[in-house]
Amino acid sequence: MSEEDDFDLNDLDDKELVEQIQDDLYDGLDEEVTEGTEILLARGWDANDVLADALVAGMKIVGIDFRDGILFVPEVLKCAGAMKGGMKILRPILAEAAEDTSLGKFVIGTVKGDIHDIGQKLVSMMCEGSGFEVINLGINNPVENYLEAIDEHGPVIVGMSALLTTTMPYMGVVVEEMEKRGLRKDVHLMCGGAPLNQEFADSIGVPAYGRDAARSAEMAEEYVRSLGKRRGHR
Amino acid sequence: MVTDKKNTDPAKKRLVLGCGALVYDLLRLIKQNPALSDKVNLQCLPASWHNTPQLIAPGVEEYLAENSHLYKEIYIAYADCGTGGALDRVLKKYNAKRISGAHCYEFFAGSDVFEQLSEQELGTFYLTDYLVKNFHRIMIKGLGLDKHPELFDIYFENYKKLVYLAQTENEQLQKDAEQYAKDFGFEYEYRLVGTGGLDSVFEEIDLVPLATEEEK
Numbered sequence: 001m002s003e004e005d006d007f008d009l010n011d012l013d014d015k016e017l018v019e020q021i022q023d024d025l026y027d028g029l030d031e032e033v034t035e036g037t038e039i040l041l042a043r044g045w046d047a048n049d050v051l052a053d054a055l056v057a058g059m060k061i062v063g064i065d066f067r068d069g070i071l072f073v074p075e076v077l078k079c080a081g082a083m084k085g086g087m088k089i090l091r092p093i094l095a096e097a098a099e100d101t102s103l104g105k106f107v108i109g110t111v112k113g114d115i116h117d118i119g120q121k122l123v124s125m126m127c128e129g130s131g132f133e134v135i136n137l138g139i140n141n142p143v144e145n146y147l148e149a150i151d152e153h154g155p156v157i158v159g160m161s162a163l164l165t166t167t168m169p170y171m172g173v174v175v176e177e178m179e180k181r182g183l184r185k186d187v188h189l190m191c192g193g194a195p196l197n198q199e200f201a202d203s204i205g206v207p208a209y210g211r212d213a214a215r216s217a218e219m220a221e222e223y224v225r226s227l228g229k230r231r232g233h234r
Numbered sequence: 235m236v237t238d239k240k241n242t243d244p245a246k247k248r249l250v251l252g253c254g255a256l257v258y259d260l261l262r263l264i265k266q267n268p269a270l271s272d273k274v275n276l277q278c279l280p281a282s283w284h285n286t287p288q289l290i291a292p293g294v295e296e297y298l299a300e301n302s303h304l305y306k307e308i309y310i311a312y313a314d315c316g317t318g319g320a321l322d323r324v325l326k327k328y329n330a331k332r333i334s335g336a337h338c339y340e341f342f343a344g345s346d347v348f349e350q351l352s353e354q355e356l357g358t359f360y361l362t363d364y365l366v367k368n369f370h371r372i373m374i375k376g377l378g379l380d381k382h383p384e385l386f387d388i389y390f391e392n393y394k395k396l397v398y399l400a401q402t403e404n405e406q407l408q409k410d411a412e413q414y415a416k417d418f419g420f421e422y423e424y425r426l427v428g429t430g431g432l433d434s435v436f437e438e439i440d441l442v443p444l445a446t447e448e449e450k
Contacts, residue, residue: 072286074378077385115357115392139392140356165314166336194287195318 009036014043021086022058026065028078030085037086047093048131055086056129056217063126063214073118076213080122087129102133103224104156107149109137111170116163119193119213123159126217132157143177150183156227157220160206162193172204179205188223192216248274248439249304251297251330252311253290254281255364255372256338259401259429260311263436270436275305281364285376287316295324302328309435313337331438333431338362341431342399357394359420363401366411373414386418396420399427 009032012020021036033055040050062079065071071079106127110117117139124134135153137145146158158178162168171191178184191201192210201209208223210216252260257278264270279297283289290312302308308330314321315337325332335341339360340348351358365372374380377389396418398411408424415422 072378074382074385077378077388078382113352113356117392118388121388163316164336165316165318168318195314195316195320197318197320200318 009039014040014045018054018057021054022061025055025058025079025082025086026062028075028082030082033082034085034089037089041089041093047090047097050086051090051094051129051131055083055090056126059083059126059129060214060218063212067212067215076122077118080125080213083125083129087125091128103131103221104133105135105153106132106157106159106220107135107137107146107153107155108159108161109141109145109149110139110161110163111167111174112140112142113170114162114164114167115139116193117161119163120159120161122213123161123192123210123216126213127220130217130221132220143174146174147177147181147183150178150187155187156224157188157190159190159192159210159216159220161191162196165195168193168196168200169204171206175205190216190220247304247306249301249308250274250276250311250435250439251294251308252276252278252435253283253315253338254278255284255362255368256311256432257281258364259432260435262402263429263433267436270439273439274309274436277301281368282372282376284315284365284372290315291317291320291324294321295327298324298328298330307439309439311432311435313341333434335431338432339399341434342401342429343425343427344430347425347427351397355395355421357392359390359393359396359418361396361398361411361414363404363407366398366407366414369410369414390418393418394420395423397423397425399425401427401429 009017009020017036017039021033024032024036036054037050040054041047059079062071062076066076108120108124110120120136124136128134135149135155137149149155150158160171160174162171175189178187178189188208189206190208190210191206196209198209201207208219210219250260260276260278264274264276277297279293283293294310294312298308308328310325310330310332312321313333313335321332333341335345339362342362343351361369377385379386396411396415398408400407403426411424412422
């Protein structure tokens, strides 16, 4: 038996274990991430801290390396799968927590004519990790779906995603319709997807363009925190 | 550094810079018109960028920054290819022209046919001759499915159909494409569409003589 086979996560102190969870998450090792999460909880860690310090912090590293071309989509998907393992344990605990730590509701969906959802699923997971209640509308969403979701859930943010140059202009249709109905003042808009950039977001009147999943989640959180400061709560 | 060392022939003052996934078709079109081979220098960039379109515009820009001074005219054998207008912004700087359309599927099939196919089944996965020939490298390995087959559902859960938009009639490629459709559990359709709008890259070259050639 090799030395590596003897390696036990329980032998690590808290700091080392958090770093190990981040490494395991980076390597897409879902069982190890799940085990590490369980150990931290068993040591009395708050679920919010496990989420923030181990999982979200780990995914931020993944996001940076994805942005810098060190990691590619397959690796990021494995990382996301590993995070899912940890989230499975944390989600029910977070939901039952007495203190409401939710950042609010985040509606996200791929726009009409587009069936690509890998990126928006990553954003969903990262936003959930950051503390949002995510409502994912899935793929091929006409403007009506966004409007209904706004009506039903009252989200603080609506995110639109597209992978195709041919479908990204549809985001402008959603923006216009929200404008007409006076929904812009209550709902912050974000957009993302491989062919998009800030210039495009500006051209359709979307204030926030998320270049990758980790940055999108960060921007969403920053927005809500800034709201809290302005409104004097949180 | 991507300096074009091949451009030593002063007569070849037209650059056709294309996607590596179009190389066979571009070479065939040049071969079909011998006059073209004297006029153009064909250079291709990595076909693997098919899976990473964010690399296309910077890659084209890097190439042109190093080599554009060698040419009088530059033609780009790319469509927008998922660059969201970023490629067009690069081409504007170099006064270069590209093929119209969103991607090679559209210019191979023609916009009307492509639109019709998309309307019939939005969840359609398209292959071309190049992608059938290089299916394992570009699709399986390129998407990491060789190492992580469990990612298949994440990539393809919204797809229902595979359409092979063929540039040439090739029985083996048809068999392979049909097999890939079966392996993926997709409905299969074969369409022989030829090179479609790709020819437009050369049409313009034939029509417009360069000033230097006129002077001869």
